[in-house]
Amino acid sequence: MITLADVEATAARITGHVLRTPTVASPGLTELLGVPVTAKLELLQRTGSFKSRGATAKLLSLTDAERAAGVVAVSGGNHGIATAVMAGALGIEATVVMPRSAPRRAVETAEAAGAHVVLADSMDGAFALVDELRTKGLTLVHPFDDPVVIAAQGTVGLELGQDAGELTDVVVSIGGGGLISGVATALHALRPGIRVWGVETEGAQAMTAALAAGGPVPVALSSIVTTLSAPSASQLTYEHVSALVTDVLSVTDAEAVQGVLDLAEHAKLWTEPAAGCVLPAARRVLDRVGPDARLGLVICGGNATTTDVASWARESAPS
Structure with missing residues (x-):
């Protein structure tokens, strides 16, 4: 707690x-x-x-090695936007995984901020894909956990x-x-x-x-x-x-x-x-x-x- x-x-x-x-x-x-x-x-x-609050706090907590390796986030929209924009402002490479049901505006905004956006068929699939990407050394910026x-x-x-x-x-x-x-x-x-x-x-x-x-x-x-x-x-x-x-x-x-x-x-x-x-x-x-x-x-x-x-x-x- x-x-x-x-x-x-x-x-x-x-x-x-x-x-x-x-x-x-x-x-x-x-x-x-x-x-x-x-x-x-x-x-x-x-x-x-x-969502900018949580994304910023997590990004600021990263070690130099974690910043250099980049981050990954999973989102139905707003957390992805926040992670992409705040990571871009801090010079950190971000990958954002969203379900295909996510608002188009969220996808476009995250991409415009410089993030690599990956679309999954469902939210369950998005969380599963993030687990896979984490094995490649990316630090998870979790939306709530x-x-x-x-x-x-x-x-x-x-x-x-x-x-x-x-x-x-x-x-x-x-x-x-x-x-x-x-x-x-x-x-x-x-x-x-x-x-x-x-x-x-x-x-x-x-x-x-x-x-x-x-x-x-x-x-x-x-x-x-x-x-x-x-x-x-x-x-x-x-x-x-x-x-x-x-x-x-x-x-x-x-x-x-x-x-x-x-x-x-x-x-x-x-x-x-x-x-x-x-x-x-x-x-x-x-x-x-x-x-x-x-x-x-x-x-x-x-x-x-x-x-x-x-x-x-x-x-x-x-x-």
Whole structure:
């Protein structure tokens, strides 16, 4: 388990490489949900998501020999972009493996940053290919199963805890669980008694399955939200979530897409479904805790094109 000291040390290490993103009260979301809402705007982070934090921390931790040999990352989109861009900025050669379902924009952005992008038929296949590439001497920049990465993602919670007003409940998206593990660690240390809630989309429920089974298990992936589609949680993230997170909620792909549209309309934020899912989850949280809540929403990323969102909205519209 990482600690607040780990998060604070990592924050100092990555300062100057990543942004301290805004933490803002949202009048639009406050009106929509009927309780005070504060948003942590990680979609304004370098590369468009919180993933730059973890990728940067891991790259900065490499030895000279590891830097010279290069790195490999596996990603449904945002982690690949972050690793490619931050590795390019630090002069490190990167290979990024993504499933063919990854957004085209993610592939093009990683390639434009100088990374070698390899496409696999599935996310399971992408993870298997990374294992093969590691045998050739490349260092893995894992999207979530690494205490260095988790501590870096925890800097999101550190900043939220320092910059927000009163909060009772914070909602965080879950893919493999690195973000919520770090955020929950920091927030519980800074604000004892706060509740942290996770949200997954149906068809990408690695953490829900792990909590039900008492540990990580493989899951079938069918969600359109590739940036949340981990084939399993890790033991490390499972232990953090089981100890620190109040509950993990599930929403449909259609609800996540509607969340994107609602965030655009009411919060003036252009997000992606991995962030959109926090809005329907917030409504479920309010059903559980009542109208006296003061919500924090981690808006984890905004790497979706207008074409993507229009297509998802058409596909999820009631027939």
